[in-house]
Amino acid sequence: MSADDPLVRVDGLRKYFWEQDSVIDRLMRREPVPVRAVDGISFDVRRGETLGLVGESGCGKSTAGETLLGLQEPTEGRVDFESEDVFGMGSDERDAFRREAQIVFQDPFSSLDPRMTIGESVAQPLAIHDVGSKAERRERVEELLERVGLSADQFDRYPHEFSGGQRQRVGIARALALEPEFVVLDEPTSALDVSVQAQVLNLLDDLQEEFDLTYLLISHDLSVIRHVCDRVAVMYLGELVEIGPVAEIFEEPNHPYTEALLESVPRASTDERHRERETISGDVPSPRDPPSGCRFRTRCPKVIPPEGFDADQGLYRELMTFRQRVEGRDITVEAVGDDDFEVTDEGVPEEDVPAFVESVTDRLFDHELPAPHDAIVEEALAAVAKRDWEAAEARLREEYESVCERENPALTGEPHPAACHLHGPR
Ligand SMILES: Nc1ncnc2c1ncn2[C@@H]1O[C@H](COP(=O)(O)OP(=O)(O)OP(=O)(O)O)[C@@H](O)[C@H]1O
Numbered sequence: 001m002s003a004d005d006p007l008v009r010v011d012g013l014r015k016y017f018w019e020q021d022s023v024i025d026r027l028m029r030r031e032p033v034p035v036r037a038v039d040g041i042s043f044d045v046r047r048g049e050t051l052g053l054v055g056e057s058g059c060g061k062s063t064a065g066e067t068l069l070g071l072q073e074p075t076e077g078r079v080d081f082e083s084e085d086v087f088g089m090g091s092d093e094r095d096a097f098r099r100e101a102q103i104v105f106q107d108p109f110s111s112l113d114p115r116m117t118i119g120e121s122v123a124q125p126l127a128i129h130d131v132g133s134k135a136e137r138r139e140r141v142e143e144l145l146e147r148v149g150l151s152a153d154q155f156d157r158y159p160h161e162f163s164g165g166q167r168q169r170v171g172i173a174r175a176l177a178l179e180p181e182f183v184v185l186d187e188p189t190s191a192l193d194v195s196v197q198a199q200v201l202n203l204l205d206d207l208q209e210e211f212d213l214t215y216l217l218i219s220h221d222l223s224v225i226r227h228v229c230d231r232v233a234v235m236y237l238g239e240l241v242e243i244g245p246v247a248e249i250f251e252e253p254n255h256p257y258t259e260a261l262l263e264s265v266p267r268a269s270t271d272e273r274h275r276e277r278e279t280i281s282g283d284v285p286s287p288r289d290p291p292s293g294c295r296f297r298t299r300c301p302k303v304i305p306p307e308g309f310d311a312d313q314g315l316y317r318e319l320m321t322f323r324q325r326v327e328g329r330d331i332t333v334e335a336v337g338d339d340d341f342e343v344t345d346e347g348v349p350e351e352d353v354p355a356f357v358e359s360v361t362d363r364l365f366d367h368e369l370p371a372p373h374d375a376i377v378e379e380a381l382a383a384v385a386k387r388d389w390e391a392a393e394a395r396l397r398e399e400y401e402s403v404c405e406r407e408n409p410a411l412t413g414e415p416h417p418a419a420c421h422l423h424g425p426r
Pocket residue numbers: 017018035036037055056057058059060061062063064220287
């Protein structure tokens with residue numbers, strides 16, 4: 001092992017949670033359904049750096065952090081800490097790893113036991129690992145309390161007597177009690193008032209320098225990431241889509257998801273402040289049934305049209321969203337509002353199909369559909385009108401299938417890899 005080796009190496013890590021997996025489900029012959037919270041992520045955390053892990057709520061950040069620390073049972077993959085296989089460690093090595101690798105949780109209200117004094121909470125890891133005598137432990141905790149900006153005489157106070165920011169300082173002192181090398185910071189400031197956030201981030205920064213700490217900072221907040229991290233890994237629906245130095249990611253993102261995330265953040269510069277903010281359209285798909293190919297393709301404004309597609313990108317995005325609705329059976333055949341068509345059990349009668357097609361087209365497309373797309377959409381909707389969803393799906397797939405749905409792009413392109421078919425050689 002050399003000093004250049006990463007402190008933590010994550011390789012193909014997966015964590016699935018299983019739903020419908022109880023005895024009753026089995027008796028009812030219901031198939032277990034995997035929730036693919038983390039679905040094959042690989043990255044290194046280098047010694048002394050702060051690596052950010054960013055992405056929307058539910059994309060698997062906390063599960064990734066907890067699984068790589070061994071707090072959740074991994075489904076697949078490997079994590080090395082100082083070149084040792086974390087999941088294959090014997091009990092002594094595991095014990096040492098538990099001292100070296102710590103976590104600070106988001107919520108300083110629920111992460112401290114309300115029946116323990118804050119001194120007891122901070123001392124608990126020392127007691128569990130049998131470090132020092134009781135008096136020595138007290139002395140160490142008092143030092144730590146001072147170091148995180150509290151005072152030694154607060155040792156015997158209870159969590160309810162502290163503010164959110166102070167409690168997070170207690171959480172940080174507790175994580176540092178065993179002199180770790182590596183700390184996962186899971187949204188450490190999200191539950192705090194804005195005015196307190198910067199103080200806690202500055203404290204973490206000072207502690208990192210003083211104790212040579214390596215951080216994995218989990219956050220959905222890009223301004224926190226930009227302020228604190230050296231590199232950032234962007235996560236979407238259980239996968240990493242981009243990783244690289246913070247300045248590069250913020251200035252020249254390679255992945256359309258990162259671009260979209262950055263677009264949704266208010267800008268500091270005055271000329272950009274008044275620019276209309278775009279948020280990422282569409283809902284995040286469920287990790288129970290993620291899209292095929294690139295997982296972002298159902299929302300991606302740059303989803304790649306098939307060769308020969310002759311209209312603009314905005315129209316292709318609308319056509320793909322339309323396909324997704326057909327595939328999700330998410331178009332009402334029933335008349336809505338003042339629609340001018342009848343509906344029977346077989347669907348829309350032949351003579352009313354043009355009215356149905358017009359009504360749905362008006363509702364779902366912002367663009368005027370140019371030829372030949374008007375005819376293709378019409379054919380698909382005529383099939384939907386007969387409740388023949390498969391025929392509609394097949395017709396649209398035949399015309400509009402994208403490489404983005406067929407192939408999941410790998411995370412490639414040093415020194416700033418991205419997982420996108422538009423990035424690097426195609
Ligand atoms: N114990 C569990 N059982 C089933 N599903 C779970 C469990 N824990 C997490 N999940 C699911 O796994 C996915 C990832 O959750 P996770 O909390 O890791 O995401 P996150 O990016 O940290 O989001 P947040 O910032 O909201 O915490 C979510 O869809 C979540 O509902």
